Amino acid sequence: GDRISLAFLAARRAEERRIVYRDSVARAEHDAIMAQIIELCEQGRELAPDQEARFGTIASLTRTYAAMFASDSLSRPLLAERAALIQQQISIQADSLTTIGRSRLSEHQSQAQRLARRGERNVVTALLLAVIVLAWLMTTLPRRAVTPIRQITNAIRRTQEGGLEVRVSAGSQDELAELGRQFNRAMDRLQEFDRQKQDRIQYLERRFRILCANIAEGVLVFDRSPRIVFANAAVEPLLGCSAADALGRPLGEFPLLAGLVEPLEKALSGAVGREECEVLPALPFSAVCISTLKGREGNVFAALVVITNPVPPPSVSEEGAETTSPS
Helix, strand or coil: CHHHHHHHHHHHHHHHHHHHHCCHHHHHHHHHHHHHHHHHHHHHHHHCHHHHHHHHHHHHHHHHHHHHHHCCCCCHHHHHHHHHHHHHHHHHHHHHHHHHHHHHHHHHHHHHHHHHHHHHHHHHHHHHHHHHHHHHHHHHHHHHHHHHHHHHHHHHHHHHCCCCCCCCCCCCCCHHHHHHHHHHHHHHHHHHHHHHHHHHHHHHHHHHHHHHHCCCCEEEEEECCCEEEEECHHHHHHHCCCHHHHCCCEHHHCHHHHHHHHHHHHHHHCCCCCEEEECCCCCCCCCEEEEEEECCCCCEEEEEEEECCCCCCHHHHHHHHHHHCCC
């Protein structure tokens, strides 16, 4: 609307120059401006189809004005009067279009502001949702990931300390739960293997005790103290007491076994080979064989002593005979 009003005003001025000065250039300028107004009306119809009547009125008035100045039948006063009237009508229509355009521009600006505020609210909402999701992840991940890993780590540490009965909870269906179930199955197998091993040890221990009870040789087992942890009945003459009473007592409490102290200490320290057999001066009628017992790591933890003829030395036997004969 503003461009149409300004263009029509420029056309009036060009027409006045043509009439006053007979300027052909002004006539060409006038015709070009008229064509520009018609083109603006066509563009207005495309941009605002609901205002097609107003643009059509302006185009019709423009053509009338151009035709009026193209003919020389009208006098100058009448021509000026009609030109002013057409200019007034075109200005009214152009002002109406300008008002409508500004109203629509204001509406678009208000709508753009509403959309901008809505966008800001959406951004704030998205940030709040992101914070909530992050907080949820921070509280959920430790429970679903860190906690199972910590449980498995603690279970492995307790297993290293010998607790084969430890298990981990595996209630979910993710990879960590499957790892926990695999750990539980491995612990079940280890516990079953340990049970079988204990049964095997107990069976071999019973066979060992039966064998030792039925042989004439004296059998002693010492730990690293050295204390007696096993003794059979055949060695009781050297102990001076029953085999059951000798269990747990140190070697120094048995005088007849004093000759075993030095070779036993060498064997337990690893200074001698796996088995050493000799006749000790303290036990002249016996052959003493000392064997070391080693663990899986190769450390000596006990010693097995076998005495072939477990009888006291002659001096002890004679003292016992002298003691018993008067009675």
